[in-house]
Amino acid sequence: MAAKILANLVVMGSGILARALVQAYRQALANASKTGVAQETIQNATRRASKIMTEQEARQILGVTEQSTWEEIAQKYDNLFERNAKNGSFYLQSKVHRAKECLEPLYQPKDQPTTPTG
Structure with a gap:
């Protein structure tokens, strides 16, 4: 009986943790797009790759x-x-x-x- 309760707690806890991680990831993406961090990162990578010696x-x-x-x-x-x-x-x-x-x-x-x- 105790093992069944413990298993249910583990399953419920992992589900809650997975939903929290997905929500945090979505929030991080939203924050990055609002502040322009994502665009700045892409521009910096492009700038570095296109540096050709004159x-x-x-x-x-x-x-x-x-x-x-x-x-x-x-x-x-x-x-x-x-x-x-x-x-x-x-x-x-x-x-x-x-x-x-x-x-x-x-x-x-x-x-x-x-x-x-x-």
Whole structure:
């Protein structure tokens, strides 16, 4: 008899708890849409994903000008990439790599396909 009462209490308690959780979730969604948190989160994620390096930023990272030749750019890239590989940061190394990738199409002949870089 006690086991039956205990089982009923457990079943009723879990049902009440499940309804309370669903109600709390609905309220949280309503609050998020009222304050714009959901929209702000989506916009921030989109902004981060669409950040493409500009030519100006790439030139600034590599320390080159618009008059620099591809050989000068490649030399700066090799120097900065190796320096950051030894005792720098992976973040800076990847920025240097992205900067070279950004400038590469500008110096490639129009009829020659670009070679994939690792």
